[in-house]
Amino acid sequence: MTKEEVHLVIMAGGIGSRFWPMSTPDVPKQFIDITGCGRTLIQLTVERFSSVVRPENIWVVTSKIYKRLVEEQLPEVPTSNILLEPCMRNTAPCIAYAGWKIKSRNPQAAIVVTPADHIVTNLPEFQRVIVRSLDFVAGNDAILTLGMKPTRPETGYGYIAACADRLADSEICRVESFREKPTIEVARQYVADGRYYWNSGLFLWSAATLEKAFRDYCPSIAGIFDKLVPVFYTADEQVAVDENFPLCENISVDYAIMEKATNIYVFPADFGWSDLGTWGSLHTLLSRDENDNACVGDVVKMFDTRNCIVHVPSGKRVVVQGLDGYIVAEKDGTLLICRLDDEQHIKEYSKA
Numbered sequence: 218m219t220k221e222e223v224h225l226v227i228m229a230g231g232i233g234s235r236f237w238p239m240s241t242p243d244v245p246k247q248f249i250d251i252t253g254c255g256r257t258l259i260q261l262t263v264e265r266f267s268s269v270v271r272p273e274n275i276w277v278v279t280s281k282i283y284k285r286l287v288e289e290q291l292p293e294v295p296t297s298n299i300l301l302e303p304c305m306r307n308t309a310p311c312i313a314y315a316g317w318k319i320k321s322r323n324p325q326a327a328i329v330v331t332p333a334d335h336i337v338t339n340l341p342e343f344q345r346v347i348v349r350s351l352d353f354v355a356g357n358d359a360i361l362t363l364g365m366k367p368t369r370p371e372t373g374y375g376y377i378a379a380c381a382d383r384l385a386d387s388e389i390c391r392v393e394s395f396r397e398k399p400t401i402e403v404a405r406q407y408v409a410d411g412r413y414y415w416n417s418g419l420f421l422w423s424a425a426t427l428e429k430a431f432r433d434y435c436p437s438i439a440g441i442f443d444k445l446v447p448v449f450y451t452a453d454e455q456v457a458v459d460e461n462f463p464l465c466e467n468i469s470v471d472y473a474i475m476e477k478a479t480n481i482y483v484f485p486a487d488f489g490w491s492d493l494g495t496w497g498s499l500h501t502l503l504s505r506d507e508n509d510n511a512c513v514g515d516v517v518k519m520f521d522t523r524n525c526i527v528h529v530p531s532g533k534r535v536v537v538q539g540l541d542g543y544i545v546a547e548k549d550g551t552l553l554i555c556r557l558d559d560e561q562h563i564k565e566y567s568k569a
Contacts, residue, residue: 223351224326224424225270226315229259229279229287229333230302235495235560237567238551239528246332248286251528252503253513259333266329268344269351276300276319277333278311297356303459307525308471310438311464312420313431314458317442320424321449327355328427330420330470338489346486347421350407353389353482354421360430361421362475364414364483373494375416375471379483392481395471397475410546414485417493417505420470426480431556434448435473440464469530496544500526524557 233246240246241503256264261352263275272293273355278300279287300314305504312330319326329347331400337343345361354361364377375398379390395416422430431439441461456474466473475481491502503511508523516534524542529535537545544560546553555563 220269220271220274222323222326222355222425224274224276224319224323224328225263225266226257226312226319226328226330226397227262227277227333228308228311228330229277229283230305230311230428231332231334233334234564235565237563238548238553239546240549243282243285244286246493248283250292251499251513252336254288257290258336259287259412261337262331262335263291263294264348265340266331269347270302270329273298276315278302278309278315280305288530297424301455301458302462304463306462306465306467308470309313309431309435310441310462312470313328313435313438313442313465314425314462316424316427318432318444321446324424326424327351328422328424332418332492334488334493335417335419336491336493340488342486342488346484349388350421350484352457353387353484354426358429358480359422360390360426360478362481363419363421364485365417365418365484366487367404367408367413367415370401370408371402371415372398372401372493373498373522374398376407379412379414379415379485381412382388384482389470389482389484391429391550395476403530404517415490416471417486417490420475430474431477434477435466435468438473441465447562460554484486494561494564496528496546497557499528500557526557 229247231245232242233240236246239249248257250257252499273295275294276298277287281301284299284301350361376396378393378396380393381391441464445457445461448454491498493499500511506512510519510522512528514527514529515531518536520538522537522540525540528546542557544555544557
């Protein structure tokens, strides 16, 4: 598989409401330096794929209101490769739009689909897995998802149940089933079983396999993008997308295709992955002090404090005393102090 044939589709339309006040509808988390490393999440996403895909083969599917942010943060990506959704319709229409455009010019393409807001800490292993995965989908009519080996009984992720036997001379298994986010008791059973992996939301397939899957399992969406093919790469494209994209069913690719397909496989992997869906996941990812406190901010002092995450702008002086298990986050004058155990209510708090 050559670089010329590999295309990367980055899904970047979400608003990241569980990361408020850091993430807002105007500037959601994928466009923010969440970890304090000096790079935003979408920039880190492009960087970790740089060894396997050319900039001209990178596609970003996002909302119209984020076009400027994408252009500013990813100047290497052609403006014509920023696909603008007129409204949110979940991941299946998002992927179909990019897939139809790619296949219309490169029928032999292999396509990697990734969210924009994940973190990977072991880049060499990540790149090894991606290269092996691309070789697999290039030679097979197969949909491949990356399954993350669980490190704890996590209730915030969906799971993939793998068949016991791996393919010959391969690390890849057939998928037995997808499982919804479990209770803590069920999550413990999954971890103990050893055949269950976190659903990363990373998918690889050839352009031909992608198209066939939509035709077989979601023909209404396939029909909408069939109508748009004649205007792709023309001045009329955006107007036609604005008219037709809202007609797509609001459905995730998991429900539309993954849970129905029979040619789906999983690559069990372990490269320090996190989907950074919550403050709690960031707390787990960042380095922590002897009291299990994580911090992004250069003038933060903590006393008699443990199990907390503090995230404040550079230069903001903050003193925290006597807290246990809290989120302390400030951005643009908005301050959040919330128990980590109650972070599922942050969406509600952001509307207060």
